[in-house]
Amino acid sequence: MLKLDDLTHLPQVEGLIAQIAAGGPGLVVVAGLDPRTAVLPRGEAGLLPSGRATIWRILMREMLDARPRQQALLVTGDPSQRLPRDLRRRVQFASWPPGKSHAEAIAEAAARGPDLLLVERLDASSAAAALHAAAGGLRVLTQVDTVFRGAEVARFLLDLGVSRELLSALTWVVAVERLPTLCSHCKVPAQPDPEELEGWCQSFSDFEPLLREGTYFREQGCARCRGTGREGEVTAFDIWHPDPGAGAVEEQPSGLPIAAYVLGLAARGALPPGDVQRLEAGRLRRTYRLLRASEQATLEAKVALERRLAELEAANRVLQQRTEALISLESIGQALIASTNLSELAGRLCRNASQLCGADRAILYFLRPESGSAEVLAVTGWDPSLVGMSLEAQSVFGSQVGNEPEPCSGFPPGVPRQPTDVTADALRAALRVPFVAEGQPVGLMIVHTSQKARFAPGEVALLRAFGNQAAMAIQRAGLTEALRDKVRQLEAAQAELVQKERLEREMELARQVQQSVLPRVFPLVPGYTFAARSEPARWVGGDFYDVILLDADRFGLVIGDVSDKGMAAALYMAQVHSLIRAEARRQRTAGAGSPPPPEEVLHTVHRLLQELGRSSKFITVFYGVVDTASRRLTYVRAGHDLPILLRAGEVHQLRGEGLPLGFPDMDELYLSQEAIDLQPGDRLVLYTDGLTDAISPDGRAFGRERLIAQLRARAGVATADLCDALFAELAAHQGTADQFDDMTMLAVEVH
Incomplete structure (x- = not known):
């Protein structure tokens, strides 16, 4: 025991x-x-x-x-x-x-x-x-x-x-x-x-x-x-x-x-x-491996279920085929008259022809006079991948097309001999059945059998009558299909035009809404100057920035970058932005005047994102709080790019560790809260990776080193002019290349 x-x-x-x-x-x-x-x-x-x-x-x-x-x-x-x-x-x-x-x-x-x-x-x-x-x-x-x-x-x-x-x-x-x-x-x-x-x-x-x-x-x-x-x-x-x-x-x-x-x-x-x-790191690693193993087990179960479903569907198809074989076919003539779908009609013609004469294999060619080609519409017994193949009409129909079925030999035009197709060598008799409507050829069917040396005269006569009915049906179906194609093209073009106009209206409205979320005018804080610039890669983007007045002695700086672009990223950005503003301004306890520290704000926002629903997106965020009296900046960096601090001609990077917000299945968020004392003359630059990842026409990235060099070269430029000058440099670097990511910059100057 x-x-x-x-x-x-x-x-x-x-x-x-x-x-x-x-x-x-x-x-x-x-x-x-x-x-x-x-x-x-x-x-x-x-x-x-x-x-x-x-x-x-x-x-x-x-x-x-x-x-x-x-x-x-x-x-x-x-x-x-x-x-x-x-x-x-x-x-x-x-x-x-x-x-x-x-x-x-x-x-x-x-x-x-x-x-x-x-x-x-x-x-x-x-x-x-x-x-x-x-x-x-x-x-x-x-x-x-x-x-x-x-x-x-x-x-x-x-x-x-x-x-x-x-x-x-x-x-x-x-x-x-x-x-x-x-x-x-x-x-x-x-x-x-x-x-x-x-x-x-x-x-x-x-x-x-x-x-x-x-x-x-x-x-x-x-x-x-x-x-x-x-x-x-x-x-x-x-x-x-x-x-x-x-x-x-x-x-x-x-x-x-x-x-x-x-x-x-x-x-x-x-x-x-x-x-x-290693206790905490080991605990996180074990949790991650357990989640990964659970996901793998779920995936394997899903694959097994899908495999079983495919097997059941295959068995069901076999059952349906056998059931259809037991059901009496309706009159061939009525079926041909009622059919207007060209592909469906061609498949039915091949099946019916095989049943009428006991053929093992059949292939149907459709003449397209406008292109001078013959298209394989349907096959029975041959490789289904032949359907849709286009050949020269001359190689299929020859110089003259008669009205009567006639014997032939060899493989049909366009059908290659496959080493694995051992039953093809046992084919003994073949018959060409022309489809002629109003004196004009519209198609050709070739049937093969391995059961007999030749087709009986009665079978040939039956195929002749079948070919006459099939020619009229296939001609009518071809014309109907051509008309449908024209109508579909017209409807698609009209729908595309309407959709484009509606999308442009919606995207313009979305752009206006997103621009209204981002601050147009920054708060007046004695001793500090702010400037920002943002350009989405599409109509709307997933970047945001803000300067938030917390109380008389503190203000917050925030910049974020959603792991996507377009409308979905913009909606997710707006949600995170509003959560950060609300949590940043929330008092820590009733009656207390101090706002919550940055680490607590982002932990709360991450938890709220998890509670609002699992998402495939996540967001990197830098959030800091500046005490105007002591000039002390307390901040956290949730996976965001390292901010740049220009001080007396030197370049410093604000360190700190942390994971992005909103990662699926990550209930515990790791963040390290850091602090630094700002000095008069300091210039703090926050940015998203769209700046450093901007690609030139020859595939070169703008890069962090070049960004730092540009900031150092413009150390004496006003903050607002700095943003404009840097984005002009980015535009010159990109040239004719597409912008693949949103670009955002927020600059703060200490006086």
């Missing part, structure tokens, strides 16, 4: 688990990521199962052992599952039948007043019900499949729609993660830097004796571990217990952070210290 001692390697965990086991009412959550084997096999791409379910069962046993006389009630959708033998007599099952929700099953189980309520799965359908049971005075133990830890789980529950009042019932979060341990055969000692060790001890004082006395190692690689430096696994814990009197629970740190636990394991030689720095 697996016990907690088998999985914990530091005494701090045992003490906290004992507190959980002996604790009172509240919700205890075991969190960890355990991907389904069908989606991602164990160890695939470095992703190890967390062992969450094992820890959940061990904690269940600990909580029951702490109170030996108490019983537990397990809410599960699978009552057939088996618990460890020592737990079966103390745990009862409460399943829910079809038609009843998970939340209803939890509520009914809670009404029975168990000593310990076990909820097998925590998700959007069960979170509120589990917390409500805990708030009602029950001890509730559950588990959630997630990469979140500590307070992140509390925020996750808020995102699921749980009220903040119910969230107060959340008392513990035990997050677990399995990490690969160092290979005991090849690991080598590697003591940490004294300053780094001192930083660990200050950050995690509870672990100071262990960290100072520990022996540290790093991976090396050997044959036993296949050069990876890792062999075996170890469980890492993150234990979070909120303090109700310490403010918002979702902001409180973990009592036992996973970083401290990993350092403790490193001090005991199980892990290299570098694993601490």
